[in-house]
Every structure is written in C-alpha cells, then in structure tokens.
Amino acid sequence: MKLKLRFGxxxxxxxCFGNLYAQEVDVEKRLSMLGIQLGQQLKPIANYxxxxxxxNMVYLSGHGPAKPEGDNVVxxxxxxxxxxxxxxxxxxxxxxxxSSLKAEIGDLNKVKRIVKVLGMVNxxxxxxxxxxxxxxxxxxxxxxxxxxxxxxxSAVGVASLPNNIAVEIEMIVELxx
Numbered sequence: 520m521k522l523k524l525r526f527g528x529x530x531x532x533x534x535c536f537g538n539l540y541a542q543e544v545d546v547e548k549r550l551s552m553l554g555i556q557l558g559q560q561l562k563p564i565a566n567y568x569x570x571x572x573x574x575n576m577v578y579l580s581g582h583g584p585a586k587p588e589g590d591n592v593v594x595x596x597x598x599x600x601x602x603x604x605x606x607x608x609x610x611x612x613x614x615x616x617x618s619s620l621k622a623e624i625g626d627l628n629k630v631k632r633i634v635k636v637l638g639m640v641n642x643x644x645x646x647x648x649x650x651x652x653x654x655x656x657x658x659x660x661x662x663x664x665x666x667x668x669x670x671x672x673s674a675v676g677v678a679s680l681p682n683n684i685a686v687e688i689e690m691i692v693e694l695x696x
Contacts, residue, residue: 560622584608597646609655
C-alpha cells in the first residue's frame with residue numbers, strides 16, 4: 520500500500536513538474552522560487568564588453584564563477600577541486616551570465632531560447648569529466664528557462680584560465696521577436 524501511494528505521489532509530482540516546463544515560464548518568478556538573486560554585471564578584466572546584441576541574438580563573453588562575496592572559485596579540476604566543486608563553479612558562472620544578460624536586455628522573459636554554450640574547464644591533463652562539470656551550468660539553464668534552456672554545447676578542458684578561475688563559459692541567446 521505504501522509503495523502504491525509513494526508511486527502515485529511520484530507520478531503526480533512528475534506530471535506537475537513536466538507541466539511547468541511545457542508552459543510559458545516567467546523567468547523572474549522562477550529565479551525567485553529557486554532562491555537565486557542576480558548580482559551586478561561584472562566589469563570586464565580586459566578590453567571587451569560582457570554582451571553584444573545583434574538583431575535578436577545576444578552574444579555573451581566568457582564569464583567566470585563569481586561568488587556572492589565578490590571573489591571567484593579558483594583552482595584546477597583534478598588537482599585543487601572536486602567534480603562537485605566544479606559543477607558548483609559552473610552553476611555560479613551561469614548566475615553571472617544571467618546577471619549580464621539581464622543588464623543587456625532588461626527582462627529575462629524576453630529570452631526565446633539559450634542557443635549555444637562553450638564551457639571551458641581549468642583541469643589537470645588526466646581529468647576527463649569536463650561535460651559533467653559544465654552540467655552545473657546546463658542544469659541551471661533548464662531550471663530557469665524550462666525547455667527553452669536546453670542548448671547546443673561544447674565542454675572542453677584547458678591548461679589554464681584567466682586568474683586561475685575554475686570554469687569559463689560563453690553563451691549565445693535568442694530573443695523573442
């Protein structure tokens with residue numbers, strides 16, 4: 520009896536959760552429900568801009584894993600950081616990208632879809648779980664945008680990143696007409 524009840528609750532939750540992603544998502548409300556507060560757009564560390572809009576496409580420069588305290592998650596995966604710490608760094612990078620995107624377009628509900636992502640992981644040569652690290656970012660985009668958060672993606676390992684940050688991610692976004 521308990522098993523049937525638990526399975527029924529599971530199916531109900533699955534149905535409700537699935538419907539959330541099938542419906543139009545209010546991104547600002549979703550962020551609030553997830554307990555995510557977007558920060559200020561970070562200032563570039565060199566001669567570039569955080570985002571450029573061309574037509575209905577937004578191209579976001581590479582962002583790093585900014586912690587709420589202002590510093591970054593630093594270190595190499597496989598040496599200094601675990602897979603879970605890397606996934607968390609990728610999630611923080613997603614929040615930084617959303618902050619810059621919001622600064623660029625004003626309202627995240629204008630997003631039609633996350634199109635393409637390049638995730639770079641600062642890793643020691645024998646580390647091979649780069650896609651798993653960048654899932655921290657990809658999972659966040661689906662949590663926030665639902666089906667529109669699913670994207671094409673590359674995840675690569677690199678020998679180093681600026682200021683020894685753990686992850687750098689760039690993103691291309693399509694806006695609604």
